[in-house]
Amino acid sequence: MQAYASKQALIDEITKRARLFIDEFRSVDNLNKDSFVDEVDRTPSQMIAYQLGWMNLILSWEQDNKDGKEVITPTPDYKWNNLGGLYQHFYDQYADHSLDALIDRFERDVTKIIQLIESYQDNELFEQGGRQWATTTPSSWPIWKWLHINTVAPFKSFRAKIRKWKKLSGI
Known part of the structure; x- marks a missing residue:
């Protein structure tokens, strides 16, 4: 896994990967946002919803810690062995949003993640x-690793998915 020499290096990588990822969606028509294609396991809207879901979980974990609440990861309703249910929750949460609204929300949430990193x-x-929330698994990762796993890593892998989706869709 990639490591970071500084806070700024992490911020720069998240910023770069977020831009590359979300720019792929600008050529997708809103009418196609919920279209599946063979060989790609998510629709364009589901790909963004996944990213929004994880970023907002991190932000909520941080807020709960600040409020003195004990954080249960990933959520009290979903355990690590039921991530499929959590992902479906993300998809349902954002299902009624247009692609433009999802893109706007993604950009705002990336900014919030950057601001969070700057606060540490x-x-x-x-x-x-x-943080307490970062110690809730046996691996007890440092915060940077949680951020990388839930931003940079999926921004890269889902960028490949949306590119494949676009190619197979003829976009």
């Missing part, structure tokens, strides 16, 4: 135990 001290971001 380096030791909080790069050392284990930076």
